[in-house]
Amino acid sequence: MSLGQLLSAPPAIVAAGVDVFSDALRAQGADVTDVDWRPPGFGDPADLAALALDPRRAVANRTAVERLMAAGSQLVDVRPAREVLGLPDRTLLHSGPPLTWDMASGPMRGALIGACLFEGWASTVEEAEKILAAGEITLDPCHHHRTVGPMAGVTSPSMWMWCLSDPVNGGRAFCNLNEGLGKVLRMGAYNEEVLTRLAWMRDVLGPILSRAVRDPIDAGADPLDVKAVLAQMLQMGDEGHNRNRAGSLMTLRELSPAIVEVDAPASDIAAVLKFIGGNEHFFLNLGMPTAKLAMDAARDVPGSSMVTVMSRNGTEFGIQTAGTGDRWFTGPANTPVGLFLGDYGPEDANPDIGDSAIMETYGVGGFTMAAAPAIVRFVGGSVPDALATTERMYQLTLAENPAMQVPILGFRGSPTGIDVLKVARTGWLPQINTGMAGRVAGTGQVGAGLVQPPQECFEKALAALAEESRAAA
Incomplete structure (x- = not known):
């Protein structure tokens, strides 16, 4: 059809939405086709209206965002969990919302078993399973202790913890030390290799890192600015969750002069440097408590609809919001989709697990995939997918963090x-980059991929926030 024919022909009109527009056109003799289309959102319209019309919301969200962005992160110590958390004997922390042994997934059970063996509470796998099933071991979420743990996140009293401080708000946050990749406790493995590594981390790595962090501070040096390292990572091809190469190398550069000054056998110093240098995810366990500090600073702001926690325990996914404090809103965890190691496939992957989604809650990780296009080689997808994901996340968020810039987007x-x-x-859900643990306890890592929270979490949070808005009216 030529342009002239197009303009001379009767108009063909397609209308979507309310009937007022199409009815008016029909009254003028026009031929109108109605399409039953509506925005792909969710939630009770009354709840949406109550939250949208809450007069506190704009100021409350601005307050929460300002606190988040102002928060700093300094590495001030490395200490055992029993010291810095007051973690008592026969107590284990885990990732995600609360759970029991009965509801624990394969990798979570594997990590809990391994921690019992590591602590000496059990001498065999069967004995560990027995005391866990009998409730003789107290289980509590890491988030209830200002702590985060990747994957299973299991933290026991003897494990050494990164201790980070927020110099602006005075908060503290903690995370255990990263074991590396493959068969590791956080992925649910608990064989002799895993237990030997954990013992070495307890006896050698932890004490040396403690001195390397504390001695310079005691001598008057400034603590390591972990937030600054995270910001630099985004300029160097990392996204801060599944890609931490630059961050881990920068951390090694900053800590190594103090490490070599520690009064310890040369063989131990060499082993520590080799371990850090060979662990591309070493920084993740510093980035996570940095994000935790920022999100905790934004807690308890009545009227705010901002998410402060996204976390999963391998069975359930849970979120918390600034306006509802410590309440968990949970739904069944989805299974990540991505790339697999060796002969593993989708049937081997456990549903989503780990506190590491605190990185996306903070606005990095899956939210800054555009800063690390190479990440798609690890989690799947394409470079255009990475760019589109970051662009989409701007539609779900309240602000842009000038400290965490994305170079390819003009340093936005x-x-x-x-x-x-x-x-x-919008009906869009946050995008998360994640590792995949094997469904069967003891397997370890089987791959890495992409995943989203279940919509149910946000539906429950929406209803609770709307209820709180009505109560405050």
Whole structure:
């Protein structure tokens, strides 16, 4: 059809939405085709209206975002969990919302078994399973102790912890030390290799790192600015969750002069440097408590619809919001989709697990995939997918964080501050980059991929926030 024919022909009109527009056109003799289309959002319309019309919301969200962005992160110590957390004997922390042994997934059970063997509470796998099933071991989420743990996140009293401090808000946050990749406790493995490594981390790595961190500070040096390292990583091809190469190397550069000054056998010093240098995810366990410090600073802001926690325990996914404090809103964890190691396949992968989604909650990781296009070689997808993901996340968030810039987007600040209302209105869910643990206890890592929270978490949070808005009216 030529342009002249197109303009001379009767108009063909397609209308979507309310009937007022199409009815008016029909009244004028026009031929109108109605399409039953509506925004792909979710939630009770009354709840959406209550939250959207809450007069406190704009100021509350601005307050939460300002606290988040102002938060700093300094590495001030390395200490055993029993000292810095007051973690008593026969108590284990885990990732995600609360769980029991009965509901624990394969990798979570494997990590809990391994921790009992490591602590000497059991001498065999069967004995560990027995005391866990009998409730003789107390289980509690890491998040209840200002702590985060990747994957299973299991933390026992003897494990050494990174201790980070927020110099602006005075908060503290903690995370255990990263074991590396493959068959590791956090992925649910608990064989002799895993237990031997954990013992070495307890007896050698932890004490040396403690001195390397504390001695310079005691001598008057400034603590390591971990937030600054995280910001630099995004300029160097990392996204801060599944890709931490640059961050781990920068951390090694900053700590190595103090490590070699520690009064310890040369063989131990060499082993520590080799371990850090060969562990591309070493920084992750520093980045996570950095994000935790920022999100904790934004807690307890009445009227705010900003998400402060996204976390999963291998069975359930849970979120918390600034306006509802410590309440968990949970749903069944989805299984990641991505790339697999060796002969593993989708049937081997456990549902989503780990506190490491605190990185996306902070606005990096899956939210800054555009800063690390090479990540798609590890988690799947394409470079255009990485760029599109970051662009989409801006539609779900309240602000752009100028401290966390994305070079390929003209150094635009990362999308920061997930808004429950925006998630519900768009129907889009946050994107998370993650590792995949084997479904069967003892397997270890089987791959890495992409995953989203279940919509149910946000539906429950929306309803709770709306209820709180009505109560405050």
